[in-house]
Amino acid sequence: MELAVKNDRMEKISRTEQTLLERHPALENVIRPFAGVFREKAGLVERLKEKVNCEMTVSDKPLALELDAFPSQASVMAAREIIIALKQNFPALEPGLYQLETKMGSMDFSRLCKAYLEKGADAAAEYAQDLDIPADSLELVTRFCLSALLEAMFSGRPINGQPSQTHCPVCGSLPSISYLDRVPDNQSEFLTGGGGMRFFHCSLCGHDFKTHRIFCPVCHTEDPEQLRYYKADKESGERVDACLNCNTYLPSIDLRKSDGIMDLDTAALGLLHLDILARQKGYQPLTWTPWNRME
Ligand SMILES: [Zn+2]
Numbered sequence: 001m002e003l004a005v006k007n008d009r010m011e012k013i014s015r016t017e018q019t020l021l022e023r024h025p026a027l028e029n030v031i032r033p034f035a036g037v038f039r040e041k042a043g044l045v046e047r048l049k050e051k052v053n054c055e056m057t058v059s060d061k062p063l064a065l066e067l068d069a070f071p072s073q074a075s076v077m078a079a080r081e082i083i084i085a086l087k088q089n090f091p092a093l094e095p096g097l098y099q100l101e102t103k104m105g106s107m108d109f110s111r112l113c114k115a116y117l118e119k120g121a122d123a124a125a126e127y128a129q130d131l132d133i134p135a136d137s138l139e140l141v142t143r144f145c146l147s148a149l150l151e152a153m154f155s156g157r158p159i160n161g162q163p164s165q166t167h168c169p170v171c172g173s174l175p176s177i178s179y180l181d182r183v184p185d186n187q188s189e190f191l192t193g194g195g196g197m198r199f200f201h202c203s204l205c206g207h208d209f210k211t212h213r214i215f216c217p218v219c220h221t222e223d224p225e226q227l228r229y230y231k232a233d234k235e236s237g238e239r240v241d242a243c244l245n246c247n248t249y250l251p252s253i254d255l256r257k258s259d260g261i262m263d264l265d266t267a268a269l270g271l272l273h274l275d276i277l278a279r280q281k282g283y284q285p286l287t288w289t290p291w292n293r294m295e
């Protein structure tokens with residue numbers, strides 16, 4: 001059963017990767033390596049689920065912020081596997097990752113993941129400076145390691161989210177993309193405005209949460225004069241939503257226009273041409289990710 005679940009997710013990533021490569025061959029250099037890491041991470045998440053045990057009470061704060069620490073054995077296992085996956089998919093990162101491996105014995109990934117969750121990339125940069133290792137390699141490893149741990153610990157748990165919230169109810173991060181999906185059969189199209197339902201996909205833990213259809217997640221404006229969207233073509237359902245008021249953008253995909261189900265982390269890779277378009281117009285991303293930082 002476990003194996004079937006794992007293979008489903010990996011297969012979904014591969015199918016999405018194939019669709020995107022056909023649609024955007026120019027993005028191959030980003031899509032292939034990151035999809036490769038996502039596949040390895042999906043396998044890791046299934047192995048981690050047997051090691052992590054997460055008993056928590058529900059509160060109003062993002063769940064993960066209530067954690068005292070991440071399980072240390074699982075954190076080390078995740079870091080080691082992520083390093084292997086990154087080496088396989090990003091040969092240019094090998095020197096930095098080797099340097100990091102030599103210091104593994106003196107590193108506390110459980111503490112580092114907790115610090116990254118609270119302070120972001122700065123936490124990894126400080127830690128890297130103390131240990132004299134490359135900050136960019138450590139940040140990438142920590143981010144994917146934390147992402148896998150969060151997914152193993154929290155995916156499938158009931159979450160108390162507020163409908164209009166902009167930060168992930170699991171880990172408190174901002175979304176990497178938004179998407180429109182079909183209204184489930186038990187809900188009326190009339191109640192949702194007849195245009196499907198809008199969700200945010202968390203940039204760190206991959207949790208999906210429902211949101212309003214049209215507003216800016218940063219400054220919360222609903223003023224149509226301030227909200228713009230740009231498309232590269234009419235048919236694909238891919239667009240980027242931008243806000244003139246706070247100068248940010250968020251890529252978006254209409255899943256009702258895609259055949260079959262997409263893996264949403266992988267789908268974000270296929271929207272990079274829209275990241276580039278939005279940046280050329282002077283907007284900043286809602287949140288930085290390892291893939292939207294690549295030029
Ligand atoms: Zn999250």
Ligand SMILES: [Zn+2]
Nearest residue numbers: 216219243246
């Ligand atoms: Zn805004």
